[in-house]
Amino acid sequence: MGAAGSKLEKALGDQFPEGERYFGLENFGNTCYCNSVLQALYFCVPFREQLLEYYSNNKNVGDAEENLLTCLADLFTQMLASTVEVVSKHFRVARACGLVETLVGNSILYSNDVIMFRLPIENGDTISGELEACFAFGKVEDAHEFLNFLLNELVDILEKEAQAAKSDPETSSPPEKIANGPKNGHANGVRKEPLVTWVHKNFQGILTNETRCLRCETVTARDETFFDLSLDIEQNSSITSCLKNFSSTETLNAEDKFFCDKCCSLQEAQKRMKIKKPPHILVIHLKRFKYIEQLGRYKKLSYRVVFPLELKLSNTMEDSDIEYSLFAVVVHVGSGPNHGHYVSLVKSHNHWLFFDDENVEMIDESAVQTFFGSAQEYSSNTDHGYILFYESISASSKS
Amino acid sequence: MINPANGMISTSSSSANAQSPGLKTYFKTPEGRYKLHYEKTHPSGLLHYAHGKTVTQLISRISQRHQHQRPHLQGFSASSGVRSAAARLLGAGNGGRALGFGGGNGGSKSLSGSSRIGSLGASSSSSSMTNTNFDGKGTYLIFNVGDAIFISDLNSQDKDPIKSIHFSNSNPVCHAFDQDAKDGHDLLIGLNSGDVYSVSLRQQLQDVGKKLLGAQHYNKDGSVNNGRCTSIAWVPGGDGAFVVAHADGNLYVYEKASLKYEEKYFILTFISHGDICDDMLALNILQSKDGAGDSSFPVIKDQTQFSVAHARYSKSNPIARWHICQGSINSIAFSSDGTYLATIGRDGYLRVFDYSKEQLICGGKSYYGALLCCAWSMDGKYILTGGEDDLVQVWSMEDRKVVAWGEGHNSWVSGVAFDSYFSSPNSDGTGETVIYRFGSVGQDTRLLLWDLEMDEIVVPLRRGPPGGSPTFSTGSQSSHWDNVCPVGTLQPAPSMRDVPKLSPLVAHRVHTEPLSGLIFTQESVLTVCREGHIKIWMRPGVAENQSGNSETVLLSTSSKEKPLLSSKVGSSSYRQ
Numbered sequence: 001m002g003a004a005g006s007k008l009e010k011a012l013g014d015q016f017p018e019g020e021r022y023f024g025l026e027n028f029g030n031t032c033y034c035n036s037v038l039q040a041l042y043f044c045v046p047f048r049e050q051l052l053e054y055y056s057n058n059k060n061v062g063d064a065e066e067n068l069l070t071c072l073a074d075l076f077t078q079m080l081a082s083t084v085e086v087v088s089k090h091f092r093v094a095r096a097c098g099l100v101e102t103l104v105g106n107s108i109l110y111s112n113d114v115i116m117f118r119l120p121i122e123n124g125d126t127i128s129g130e131l132e133a134c135f136a137f138g139k140v141e142d143a144h145e146f147l148n149f150l151l152n153e154l155v156d157i158l159e160k161e162a163q164a165a166k167s168d169p170e171t172s173s174p175p176e177k178i179a180n181g182p183k184n185g186h187a188n189g190v191r192k193e194p195l196v197t198w199v200h201k202n203f204q205g206i207l208t209n210e211t212r213c214l215r216c217e218t219v220t221a222r223d224e225t226f227f228d229l230s231l232d233i234e235q236n237s238s239i240t241s242c243l244k245n246f247s248s249t250e251t252l253n254a255e256d257k258f259f260c261d262k263c264c265s266l267q268e269a270q271k272r273m274k275i276k277k278p279p280h281i282l283v284i285h286l287k288r289f290k291y292i293e294q295l296g297r298y299k300k301l302s303y304r305v306v307f308p309l310e311l312k313l314s315n316t317m318e319d320s321d322i323e324y325s326l327f328a329v330v331v332h333v334g335s336g337p338n339h340g341h342y343v344s345l346v347k348s349h350n351h352w353l354f355f356d357d358e359n360v361e362m363i364d365e366s367a368v369q370t371f372f373g374s375a376q377e378y379s380s381n382t383d384h385g386y387i388l389f390y391e392s393i394s395a396s397s398k399s
Numbered sequence: 400m401i402n403p404a405n406g407m408i409s410t411s412s413s414s415a416n417a418q419s420p421g422l423k424t425y426f427k428t429p430e431g432r433y434k435l436h437y438e439k440t441h442p443s444g445l446l447h448y449a450h451g452k453t454v455t456q457l458i459s460r461i462s463q464r465h466q467h468q469r470p471h472l473q474g475f476s477a478s479s480g481v482r483s484a485a486a487r488l489l490g491a492g493n494g495g496r497a498l499g500f501g502g503g504n505g506g507s508k509s510l511s512g513s514s515r516i517g518s519l520g521a522s523s524s525s526s527s528m529t530n531t532n533f534d535g536k537g538t539y540l541i542f543n544v545g546d547a548i549f550i551s552d553l554n555s556q557d558k559d560p561i562k563s564i565h566f567s568n569s570n571p572v573c574h575a576f577d578q579d580a581k582d583g584h585d586l587l588i589g590l591n592s593g594d595v596y597s598v599s600l601r602q603q604l605q606d607v608g609k610k611l612l613g614a615q616h617y618n619k620d621g622s623v624n625n626g627r628c629t630s631i632a633w634v635p636g637g638d639g640a641f642v643v644a645h646a647d648g649n650l651y652v653y654e655k656a657s658l659k660y661e662e663k664y665f666i667l668t669f670i671s672h673g674d675i676c677d678d679m680l681a682l683n684i685l686q687s688k689d690g691a692g693d694s695s696f697p698v699i700k701d702q703t704q705f706s707v708a709h710a711r712y713s714k715s716n717p718i719a720r721w722h723i724c725q726g727s728i729n730s731i732a733f734s735s736d737g738t739y740l741a742t743i744g745r746d747g748y749l750r751v752f753d754y755s756k757e758q759l760i761c762g763g764k765s766y767y768g769a770l771l772c773c774a775w776s777m778d779g780k781y782i783l784t785g786g787e788d789d790l791v792q793v794w795s796m797e798d799r800k801v802v803a804w805g806e807g808h809n810s811w812v813s814g815v816a817f818d819s820y821f822s823s824p825n826s827d828g829t830g831e832t833v834i835y836r837f838g839s840v841g842q843d844t845r846l847l848l849w850d851l852e853m854d855e856i857v858v859p860l861r862r863g864p865p866g867g868s869p870t871f872s873t874g875s876q877s878s879h880w881d882n883v884c885p886v887g888t889l890q891p892a893p894s895m896r897d898v899p900k901l902s903p904l905v906a907h908r909v910h911t912e913p914l915s916g917l918i919f920t921q922e923s924v925l926t927v928c929r930e931g932h933i934k935i936w937m938r939p940g941v942a943e944n945q946s947g948n949s950e951t952v953l954l955s956t957s958s959k960e961k962p963l964l965s966s967k968v969g970s971s972s973y974r975q
Contacts, residue, residue, distance in 0.1 A: 234809070236809070236810055236842060236843050236844050236913060237809045237810050237843060238787075238789055238809065238810040238811055238842070238843075240788065240789045241789060241808075241809040241810060241843075304842075304913070306787070306810055306811055306842055308767065308768035308769070308787035308788070308811075309768065309769070309787075310747070310767045310768045310787075311767060311768070312766060312767045312788075312895075314895045321766075321892075321894055321895055323767055323892075365726075366646075366727075375844075375911070375912050375913055376911065376912070
């Protein structure tokens with residue numbers, strides 16, 4: 001179980017960071033992709049803190065029905081609270097695992113009859129029909145899809161709660177508190193104004209898709225938001241290079257022409273993606289699972305893609321080069337897309353930790369490079385970095 | 400040469416240029432074609448799963464005792480040994496060898512040995528490989544792979560090395576050769592464990608065994624510093640002095656050991672290995688029998704600050720510890736006259752020291768990420784660095800700043816070198832333009848060649864209103880461009896828009912594995928990949944048969960090219 005603390009405590013000795021504990025998460029049958037993402041999110045300190053702050057501010061509001069947000073907050077609370085020496089270690093661990101099970105069991109992994117709650121849950125034992133519908137899209141086993149689902153689900157919940165609070169002005173808690181962030185347009189009452197939640201504040205960036213008609217030279221710019229960047233990868237390349245390709249100019253021609261509003265016809269055009277607003281937490285997803293038409297199935301690309309511990313985005317529209325620092329890596333282990341395992345690497349208080357479900361080990365920083373991938377197609381090394389989490393370390397980007 | 404699984408047998412003596420598909424055997428440059436001439440490899444077919452960067456060095460004039468023979472070809476001197484080419488390599492990785500990492504900061508080694516991380520341990524070869532085609536003359540390549548050091552005859556078409564030296568306790572990770580070493584010990588070898596050996600290369604080559612002979616052992620079992628060795632260099636003109644950089648940001652200066660010292664080094668075995676940090680260790684060691692030596696160094700107070708500590712007793716070795724940076728020192732290089740020492744490391748900083756004054760002169764940060772390699776120009780005016788930002792950086796000693804970024808690699812830059820033998824064939828006659836030719840190799844498996852014409856990049860390209868006077872703007876981010884910064888300060892990372900960009904002349908995919916280094920010789924360019932495969936690319940116009948016979952006075956990589964310096968740089972600025 002997750003009591004990796006003691007071994008690590010010995011390893012770290014005096015250097016063991018105060019107020020931090022490291023808990024493995026038990027695998028309840030194919031839940032490693034959840035565990036790996038949850039560990040990465042837990043060690044995304046601003047996300048963790050804001051989730052817990054929101055949760056503690058809103059705990060007593062309304063009916064507090066069980067949902068993904070409350071489960072996640074409960075889990076993080078337990079992982080965090082386990083530093084307090086009042087609860088016995090076993091119980092703490094059991095609680096933490098039980099909560100994961102709740103989160104996972106409720107949501108995605110199991111058709112409802114498999115494993116349900118092992119431990120009593122305070123607030124009811126069912127999940128809302130609405131949520132059930134959300135989860136009904138089937139078995140997700142991809143860590144990236146899980147992350148995406150999780151973040152979008154949190155945003156939905158936050159937006160609904162903000163909506164509810166707005167439509168019911170008698171509610172004790174002011175809307176600012178619900179949004180847990182800056183004033184964001186709710187005052188003018190425009191319903192469509194997108195709410196900027198703390199999830200957005202952490203993860204959202206804005207891309208600008210610029211298309212230049214080669215006939216009239218008109219540039220059409222369209223903004224889109226993102227929680228993560230999905231990058232095509234090449235053998236023996238770097239993240240820097242993949243990001244460059246992501247933003248490189250692409251010519252639209254032949255079958256793939258662009259409809260220019262000014263010319264009112266299909267024209268050849270040049271297209272490129274630039275980062276208009278870099279996110280505070282930059283999540284990079286490497287497209288390691290590629291559909292191969294000849295095979296009629298997905299194939300895992302084991303390419304060696306190196307990722308630096310520090311990164312700058314130079315393809316931004318802003319003048320300053322924002323620097324990021326790597327703090328978590330979700331690693332896919334295995335040779336194919338349909339089987340395998342997920343583990344995660346996490347940097348906490350300047351130490352790198354390796355989470356493999358319930359096991360936690362400390363690793364040297366230089367061991368991160370064993371997860372870059374394989375320079376040759378066939379290799380016995382199948383541990384490949386899949387999702388990278390970078391946090392901005394430039395003060396300017398926090399605005 | 401592709402060995403998909405552990406345990407496959409490498410047939411390294413197969414056809415000469417048969418390479419992986421998609422790799423061409425030549426590349427074009429403005430001055431002509433470079434052709435693949437020879438390849439060198441080693442008998443270990445196993446992927447050594449390289450963290451161990453293969454360091455290659457070129458060696459000539461191993462000793463003064465010339466025999467007037469030269470080995471054109473393998474067969475010429477083969478009588479001196481029996482080549483056992485069969486049974487080259489057996490079986491699967493036994494996992495016994497530690498991988499290249501471990502050690503590291505703060506002496507934490509906790510994970511090595513974990514099944515996951517260590518799942519690709521390399522095997523030590525148990526084959527017999529005892530041939531000496533050594534006649535004391537010629538040019539040799541020395542390179543490390545896995546647990547061994549290999550020595551190949553550069554001018555032989557034989558792919559296999561003429562000598563291998565295996566290490567049982569830890570992997571060799573860096574080495575340095577000094578052809579002018581007086582007492583015969585001319586080769587330094589640094590190990591993953593932090594141990595350092597000095598040996599006579601000639602003595603090794605004359606022996607048929609696989610063990611190191613007659614070695615002087617320093618930092619035994621990591622007693623002075625248990626961080627992995629990262630780079631090692633003879634001090635040019637230093638009368639046998641050398642420096643060793645470690646993964647914990649420390650660099651040690653050793654003086655040539657007399658026999659008196661030797662005794663002492665073998666006493667350093669009682670140090671317990673434990674959780675004590677390096678500095679604690681340093682306090683407790685080196686009590687020699689005669690009580691004279693105590694090379695204890697004080698605890699480093701501020702890990703982020705440069706500090707030099709001298710041994711308390713002049714007779715102890717190492718004689719000094721330089722604490723340079725937090726995190727690993729990844730590479731070091733002396734300027735050819737030995738005045739300056741450049742270091743680069745994990746923290747992304749290039750630092751240039753006045754070696755004899757033990758003083759930081761200048762330095763600056765990469766765009767982002769660690770720096771991995773560095774090299775001086777022969778005239779000492781420029782330093783190249785390469786690193787995890789995929790950039791080749793040109794540092795000017797005169798301006799004490801970055802003067803150009805080479806953009807063109809698709810991955811980390813792992814090796815850089817100036818081509819001191821290059822002379823520009825196409826000067827346009829408009830004036831004296833000094834052109835520096837340099838090369839870089841990267842984890843993108845490619846070799847890139849570059850020309851640096853200083854006239855073209857004197858003024859940094861800037862954005863912003865052209866009418867403005869950015870040169871004298873104050874308080875702006877880029878103001879440091881316009882002033883030579885004071886001695887002893889480190890520059891922050893420049894902004895992307897402030898640094899002039901270079902594009903490569905040539906970008907050629909040369910290997911299938913990430914590259915780890917390159918060497919320019921008078922007749923060729925050598926590229927090395929991290930698996931220890933070496934390719935020799937002949938320069939345009941060099942007849943293929945010439946190389947075997949030519950009276951090459953090839954020089955070892957770092958420190959010994961000075962004699963050529965003046966003539967070569969001079970000739971590259973010529974007028975048509």
